[in-house]
Amino acid sequence: MISHSVEIPEGESIPEFLEKPHPLTVTEGDKAVFRAKVKGNPKPSVTWKRESGISIKEGSKMFFDSINKEYILKLENVASDDADNYKCIVSNEHADIIYIVSLNVTESKYLNNITKQKFCRGRTPLGQEKLDFKKMLKKRGPPATKKKEKKVVDEKEMLEILSKAIKILKPLEDVSAKVDSTATFDCILELRDANTKMIWLKDNEPLRLLYSLGKYEVKQMGTKYMLHISNVTEKDMGVYSLTVGDKQLSARLHVIDEPLTFLADLKPLKITERQTAVFELRLSKKVPNFAWKFNGKELKRDDKYEIITSEDGLTHTLKIKDVRPSDVGEISFETGDLVTKAELFIQRTPIKFIRNLKNVRVKEKGKACLECELTTKDVTLKWMKNGRVIERSKKFTMMHEGKTAELIIDDAELNDTGEYMVIAMQDNDPTEYYSNCNVTVEERFATVKSGLSDVQAATGDQAELCVVLNDEKVEGVWLKDGKEITDMRGIQIIKQGAVHKLIIDKMGEEFEGKYTFRAKGAESEATVSIADPPYIDPSVLETFAAHPVTVKAGQTAYLKVPFKAKPLPKVTWFKDGIEVTEEDSVVMERTNDQALLTIKNCVREDSGAIMLKLKNDCGTAIAHLHLNVIDKPKPPQGKVEFLEKTGKCVKMKWKAPKDNGGKQVTHFIIERRIVGKKSWVKVGEVDSKQTTFATDKVEEGKAYQFRILAVNSEGASEPLETEEIFAGDPIDPPGQASQPQVTDVSKEAVTITWNPPAKDGGSPVMGYIVERRKKGSNLWVPVSKELIQDTKCKVDGLLEDTEYEFRVIAVNRAGPGLPSSASNSVVARDPIKPPGLVKGLHVADSSNSSISLAWQQPDEGDPPSGYILEMRAEDTKEWSKCTKIPVTGTNYTVGGLQERQKYFFRIRAVNEAGVGEPIELKEGVLAMPPPAAPKFDLTVRLQNHMVVRAGTALCIHASFTGSPPPNVVWQKDGVPTRGRESITKGKNHSQFLIHSTRRMDSGLYRIVLSNDYGEAHYDIHVCVTERERERERERERKAWLTLHISALDFPRPPTNLNLLEEVPNTVTLKWDHSPDVKEDSGAHYVILKRDTSTATWFTAAEKVYSNKYTVTGLLPGRKYFFRVIARNDIGDSDPLDSKDSWHINKDKELFHAKMKEYRERDWRHVPHFITPLKNHAVRRGHDCTMSCAFLGNPRPVVTLYKENVNITANSKFWYNSTSGVCTLMIPTCTAKDSGEYSILIENELGHEKCSCTLTVYDKDDKSLLDSVTDSVQKSKHLM
Secondary structure (H helix, E strand, O other): OEEOOOOOOOOOEEEEEEEOOOOEEEEOOOOEEEEEEEEEEOOOEEEEEEOOOOOOOOOOEEEEEOOOOEEEEEEOOOOHHHOEEEEEEEEOOOEEEEEEEEEEEEOOOOOOHHHHHHHHHOOOOOOOOOOOHHHHOOOOOOOOOOOOOOOOOOHHHHHHHHHHHEEEEEOOOOEEEEOOOOEEEEEEEEEOOOOOOEEEEEOOEEOOHHHOOOOEEEEEEOOEEEEEEOOOOHHHOEEEEEEEOOEEEEEEEEEEOOOOOEEEOOOOEEEEOOOOEEEEEEEOOOOOOOEEEEOOEEOOOOOOEEEEEOOOOOEEEEEEOOOOHHHOEEEEEEEOOEEEEEEEEEEOOOOOEEEOOOOEEEEOOOOEEEEEEEOOOOOEEEEEEOOEEOOOOOOEEEEEEOOEEEEEEOOOOHHHOEEEEEEEEEOOEEEEEEEEEEEEEEOOOOOEEEOOOOEEEOOOOOEEEEEEEOOOOOOEEEEEOOEEOOOOOOEEEEEEOOEEEEEEOOOOHHHOEEEEEEEOOEEEEEEEEEOEEEEOOHHHHHHHHHOOEEEEOOOOEEEEEEOEEEOOOEEEEEEOOEEOOOOOOEEEEEOOOEEEEEEOOOOHHHOEEEEEEEEEOOEEEEEEEEEEEEOOOOOOEEEEEEEEEOOOOEEEEEEOOOOOOOOOOOEEEEEEEEOOOOOOEEEEEEEOOOOEEEEOOOOOOOEEEEEEEEEEOOEEOOOEEOOOEEOOOOOOOOOOOOOOEEEEEOOOOEEEEOOOOOOOOOOOOOEEEEEEEEOOOOOOEEOOOOOEOOOEEEEOOOOOOOEEEEEEEEEEOOEEOOOOOOOOOEEOOOOOOOOOOOEEEEEEEEOOOOEEEEEEOOOOOOOOOEEEEEEEEOOOOOOEEOOOOOEOOOEEEEOOOOOOOEEEEEEEEEEOOEEOOOEEOOOOEEOOOOOEEEEEOOOOOOOOEEEEEOOOOEEEEEEEEEEOOOEEEEEEOOEEOOOOOEEEEOOOEEEEEEOOOOHHHOEEEEEEEEEOOEEEEEEEEEEEEOHHHHHHHHHHHHHHHOOOOOOOOOOOOOEEEEEEOOOOOOEEEEEEOOHHHHHOOOOEEEEEEEEOOOOOOEEEEEEEOOOEEEEOOOOOOOEEEEEEEEEOOOOEOOOEEOOOOEEOOOOOOOOOOOOOOOOOOOOOEEEEEEEOOOOEEEEOOOOEEEEEEEEEEOOOEEEEEEOOEEOOOOOOOEEEEEOOEEEEEEOOOOHHHOEEEEEEEEEOOEEEEEEEEEEEEOOOOHHHHHHHHHHHHHHHHHO
């Protein structure tokens, strides 16, 4: 046994053999099978090997038999080379158990059947057949490399060997057995050779055991050998012998046949209806033929009857399923002359009402329905009312379909009220089952469904009153003015179901009045009256058509129309088809016999066709009138057309006014004014028949405007004005000059030039007006009082460093023209020079995603205001700007670059005078940290001497730096390691791990780092010790540990590790102290964690001195194992692992509180943060967890934002809000995750929001990390 564990946890164990494999001796060509049963916790694994180190032959099978719980090694077609000692290795984490068993292979059978019979019976002399003793010998080990000659043993020597190899302790004995039972022969033999051939015979004939189909079975229990004969019959009687070597044992089998009898007769059976009846009996022996019968009729196996015979053929069972009354009778079982009988009785299932009768309430003349449902349909029903049987009649209808029974009462009357009962009975059951209910017939009352409405009818027309009740079986009466109508001429009374009508044939005054309809519980009233349509006398209509109503403007018009109508009609007035509405100047009145429309302060627009419309429910009447309002005419129409415009005469033409004001236009008046003056002068008038006018009172080149007025008896119209015209050819102001151009600038003056306008307006340009203004101002100021005669002007008197704009206006005899467009702005100062070449462009720093550049100002030219930095990748020729605006400083970091990509840069200085020439870096720059030789990070603990116990793990973790990342090679004793180790490599770290160490793992381990810029190495001396040799090596170990280690031994491991969850998404570990940690002040604990999806352990905490620690940063929805190790200066103790994995729930409410209702005080309050979010800086690829705490009642709703985008439902982010603590976790952060994160809490009383900034950086991005650290420290000081 090889042990791995010093202390085995409770409930676990080392592997053990339940059944060990047995040594085998087989003949060449046969198969060999080794079997083993094992146990252990954890479950052990089983492997098979040859002791000689030779691999097990191909085609062999190693498997686990799940039925027999055995591990099997099966060798097919065994050859002499397979002879060897075989090892069965059973292993788990606590120990390895090895058991060695031999396999011997013989070349052929050393005795055939004939030879055995000769030796046993002694009938043939030994010399007649020569035995080959060479084939009879066993092979005792692996095949020899060189065959040796073997001595041939003769037959006499062979018999002496066999006689000494067999010893009979108990011979075979005669056996007696009953028919169909099992007979067993047994004997006890002591064999020197376990592989001695044995043969069983019956009457001197060998038994064919392999082809007996289970009839014969040979067993061995230690030295006891047995032959089992099952299902004994008379044919099995005889002498049975066992031949072993030269010996033979014999015994006789006697078979006893007993008479057939019933061991248990059938018994009468009473069974509940619908259940299964079971009859069972047992015979004294097995019979081939039998029959079950019911009332003398043989039964066959089907869905109703199930016939079962036991395996021994002695017990017979009959099952009758779903027993019904028809199954009652005699059941019998017959076989040969034997018969047994029994009666089957049935117990009826009581009748139950699934649905009982329900109480019914029905109105008089209605229908009542009584219904119930029973558990069976085979019943007889009887209906009763108040204890008396109900007979079938027209009033009572009885129905019985399936399990449903129904009684229908038609045209119910008040005397049908009472108690009703239904009685159910069944055959073979004297019990009566009943259900009852009460029926109530209520007196019928009606309500009005649609009442009477007032009716108006013209004299002589028909009038109708109609009322609808909710019940057609209710009668009613009609009344007029409170008196019942019995017999009144001209009136008809009709009833159609629930509809009741009263019809007046011809309407007259005698039928007017109040009508009432009355019924049981209902009443409705209505009024009948005469209605005639409006009527206007035709003579009045003729007068209105012949004589329009005429008034002057400003006067009042009265329009009166007499009429007749009953009831009074609605009066509507229309003008030109548009309805007239009441206003301050329009009044509409109506009396019993006339309609009046009054229009005050009439205007010309009031003229037109007036229509009166009278309408009531009986008809409509219309009257047409015309109103004419007299006023001054409208102005002449259209635009005035000038027929002549010369310096001597102006002639014009116009159109007559559209409306003459109701009176004939008598003449037109023409007036004139000079453009620029306000007074109008009459120049003439013409008759109304003329619409042209000419005048010679004009001067050439002057601008004039004319207007024309139409005149009638009421006065003059509004004027029609013409456009401004010139007598002769007109003179226009000049056009726009060109945009002024600045030709010279100083701090006191600016010189501008421009081009004359393209058009002079018909008169030469007399000069120019030059104006200036400050940039951004709207006030233009002339630079001189006199016109500028030239197209060039020097503007002086300017303020230094002030920005100006200029414009020019051309002037001719008609006046100034339009101003030109403003010049480009210019600053009044002496001219500046563009900057020269930038100096000292170089790379200040670089990382995998950024390059920092620095430079100096140019020496030549004026100082720059900024710098334009451009870059291009190695595989492109186009330059792109690094920033949208020029860089103001002398350094800049270009980010977002592709790792290890080469980039080229150039830079130009810029100021107001322009852009300088570019200067380019001589060589491209790789996006990677600055080249550096490999170097070990000694701030991380790295021992140079380590002592580990055999069987425990050896873990060496090294951190280092280097650019590019160095190549890592682990060596042992100067040779690269190639064994059982597991090596994990990263850019800046590497881990060497051997899960289970051995003594041969001791030695000098070296980690070698190398890149293009250098090489470094570090040596670690490792010593693997075993418990048996610890004392022997104690002195030696102390000698070389004295230089580095003060402790004398490894610490003992902690014990009793327990896990619990005190805070959501964390795990608290508690354990019992290691005695060595308490005694040694320098000893401490190391906490490790492992995700179940990986085999790598990660350090969760180092230098823990208490026996409790809470592990954070666990991902929800994952499972973890935890490990605690005690550590001192010597090394680490054996690990203490958690037995089971711990699952971190994704959504788990840790606290549920049922608050007691307290109405006297309002506990609600606005949500607010008690611990806000804090800024975070996380290395790329790591997880970021940010949290905050808040209060609020009602419980606030939490919403998460990133840059004002709702991320609450985003699957990338995981958050949990429990008990006022909100935690947001961002797994595997990338550069895209940088930004502002906000949490909004809100309830019905208000809301509050807090934010923080997340910065994701590369490990090599030192400048960004320093700035983030400074900002975090500043925020801490502020807090």
